[in-house]
Amino acid sequence: MAYLELKNIYKTYGEDENVTEVLSDINLSIEEGEFVAIVGFTGSGKTTLVNLINGLLKPTSGEVLFKGEPVVDTSHERGVIFQNYSLLPWLTVGQNIYMAVKEAFPKESKSVLHERVKDYVSMVSLTPAINKRPKELSGGMRQRVAVARALAMNPEMIIMDEPLGALDALTRGNLQDEILNIWSQDKRTALLITNDVDEGIYMADRIIPLKPGPNATLGPEFKIEIERPRDKTALNDNLNYKKTRNAIIEYLMDIGEERKSVSHTKYVLPEISPKSFVA
Amino acid sequence: MEQDITLKKEGQSLAFLKPLLAKITPKFQKGDLLAWLKKTGITILSITLFLGLWHMGSKALYNKEADFKIEKALTEQGQAAADAERACIESGESSCQPNTLPAPTQVWASLQSLIADHKVITADKAAFAEKMAATNEKLIAQGKNAIVYTGRASFIDIVLTSIKTVFAGFLLALLIAVPIGIIIGLSPTLRSAFNWFIQIFKPVSPVVWYLLVFMIVKTLYIGDNSDNAFVISFISVGLCAMWATLVNTAMGVSSVDKDYINVAKVLKLGTFQKVFKVILPSSLPLIFTGLRITLSVAWMVLIAIELLAQSQGLGLFVWEEFQNGANDSNSKIIVAMFVIGIIGFLLDRLMLTVQNMVSFNKNEGV
Numbered sequence: 001m002a003y004l005e006l007k008n009i010y011k012t013y014g015e016d017e018n019v020t021e022v023l024s025d026i027n028l029s030i031e032e033g034e035f036v037a038i039v040g041f042t043g044s045g046k047t048t049l050v051n052l053i054n055g056l057l058k059p060t061s062g063e064v065l066f067k068g069e070p071v072v073d074t075s076h077e078r079g080v081i082f083q084n085y086s087l088l089p090w091l092t093v094g095q096n097i098y099m100a101v102k103e104a105f106p107k108e109s110k111s112v113l114h115e116r117v118k119d120y121v122s123m124v125s126l127t128p129a130i131n132k133r134p135k136e137l138s139g140g141m142r143q144r145v146a147v148a149r150a151l152a153m154n155p156e157m158i159i160m161d162e163p164l165g166a167l168d169a170l171t172r173g174n175l176q177d178e179i180l181n182i183w184s185q186d187k188r189t190a191l192l193i194t195n196d197v198d199e200g201i202y203m204a205d206r207i208i209p210l211k212p213g214p215n216a217t218l219g220p221e222f223k224i225e226i227e228r229p230r231d232k233t234a235l236n237d238n239l240n241y242k243k244t245r246n247a248i249i250e251y252l253m254d255i256g257e258e259r260k261s262v263s264h265t266k267y268v269l270p271e272i273s274p275k276s277f278v279a
Numbered sequence: 280m281e282q283d284i285t286l287k288k289e290g291q292s293l294a295f296l297k298p299l300l301a302k303i304t305p306k307f308q309k310g311d312l313l314a315w316l317k318k319t320g321i322t323i324l325s326i327t328l329f330l331g332l333w334h335m336g337s338k339a340l341y342n343k344e345a346d347f348k349i350e351k352a353l354t355e356q357g358q359a360a361a362d363a364e365r366a367c368i369e370s371g372e373s374s375c376q377p378n379t380l381p382a383p384t385q386v387w388a389s390l391q392s393l394i395a396d397h398k399v400i401t402a403d404k405a406a407f408a409e410k411m412a413a414t415n416e417k418l419i420a421q422g423k424n425a426i427v428y429t430g431r432a433s434f435i436d437i438v439l440t441s442i443k444t445v446f447a448g449f450l451l452a453l454l455i456a457v458p459i460g461i462i463i464g465l466s467p468t469l470r471s472a473f474n475w476f477i478q479i480f481k482p483v484s485p486v487v488w489y490l491l492v493f494m495i496v497k498t499l500y501i502g503d504n505s506d507n508a509f510v511i512s513f514i515s516v517g518l519c520a521m522w523a524t525l526v527n528t529a530m531g532v533s534s535v536d537k538d539y540i541n542v543a544k545v546l547k548l549g550t551f552q553k554v555f556k557v558i559l560p561s562s563l564p565l566i567f568t569g570l571r572i573t574l575s576v577a578w579m580v581l582i583a584i585e586l587l588a589q590s591q592g593l594g595l596f597v598w599e600e601f602q603n604g605a606n607d608s609n610s611k612i613i614v615a616m617f618v619i620g621i622i623g624f625l626l627d628r629l630m631l632t633v634q635n636m637v638s639f640n641k642n643e644g645v
Binding site: 055074089 | 538539541542544545546547548552556557560561563
């Protein structure tokens, strides 16, 4: 039995005539310890998919099974790293993480929790900034706090919704390594949603493209057969990498073209010409 | 960058102290001094201009009324009476002075006379307390009420009464509006259910609020001869001023960023935790904006309400001076006007400082 399983998921927004089907017929299964990336265009329903898995949304039909149990609500077993960090701006870095660990381990004493906060802050190397507010941090630092917050709750699975989307290329590379590092330590199951094919190939075991919405559905999966730990600089010369990359991009370009050609509605413009005020 | 923002925040709330601070700080530079001189110079210039215009205006009004008086004496009683009138006005005799907009100097004199009056009354009070000390002790020992000073209040007492009323009213508004605002904000059902109520009562005028409170408090105090003017006025002020806080709190609570709500859900915070750790902190800036408006509205309506409630505050003072029609009444009214304005300004600054202290969004507040 798969660790996380999505069965015939449909998700619609709106009612009656205004209804739009965002996701249709999504089937996915992830094994324990696996790192899966879902790649898709912006607006293809990636965030909706993530929210279905972490329990913030409920599917219109179909079911999400986590360890065989249907997902009905959010759970501490599934840690979430949001696209826009979602740190509480009135709390410091330490307080943001403390709030999470306090919820995750309600029985632990204060000092144990404080230690835990410190450990995770130092894990993302933010110890000097522990008493700073999110506003005083750079985008990359904020995302590291979000990573630390999600991991400090010791989730069995990490769900990442375009976690590095808003960062510059250099910071992005560093954080990818950091996340991979943490992941490889205790091999938690991970699901990464991204719009960057290279990021997916570098980090994941499997890449599944999401066909753009409305009616978004998952495409055929691409297995990444590159040995870990992967070397970013050597990756460019890896034949396997080139092949997989080209295959995925080709696939995405094709569905992109398809999407364009589908919408060829012609708009009829009314026949109007400027009125002449000269008598 | 962040440092800049913090500095800016302080600069905003205490901007009026900046020239003074710049003067005190030892390591100011030449440019600072020049800027300070320029700023202070312009301020002084504008004050002088204002006083000058005021002086000229009041003088013109004075002359107009004086001419009219002399003219009237001339047509009704003849040349001799007109001359007498003119001599009377010029001599400065108080009985025949034109009663019009007072000049700045007269207002200044009135302020000083009010302060002198305060000293006299304070001395009076002390003497009274001393005289009655022994008697009061006996009365209290017998279980009776002590005799208290019931002479007229000095100007400073009046100002203090007004400030007390405004703070009591503000506290009442805070205690009513913030909890209700939070509850309404949390529940869309309650929000639509309460909406008609808020929309109808929000525009009601202070006078009507006063009458409403009067009806109720009068009945509650029936048979009790104690003075309920203070109670009536602070409740009216509170009810009048609470709407801004109510609406802002409800709006702040209902419009919390969806990301924060998602965080609360993912962390699985309980309802209580969610409200106090996420929703309230994130709506604090809006709540404080509401409270700031409430305090300024409270101070504004206070004058009208004190006048109606006969509460010994600035409102009643202004009205009594107007009814009094004494020679220096008009200038006392102007003194009260400036005191009201200055206290209102200080209250607003006070709230702004508090608002900036609790606000995590350092760029807010003007």
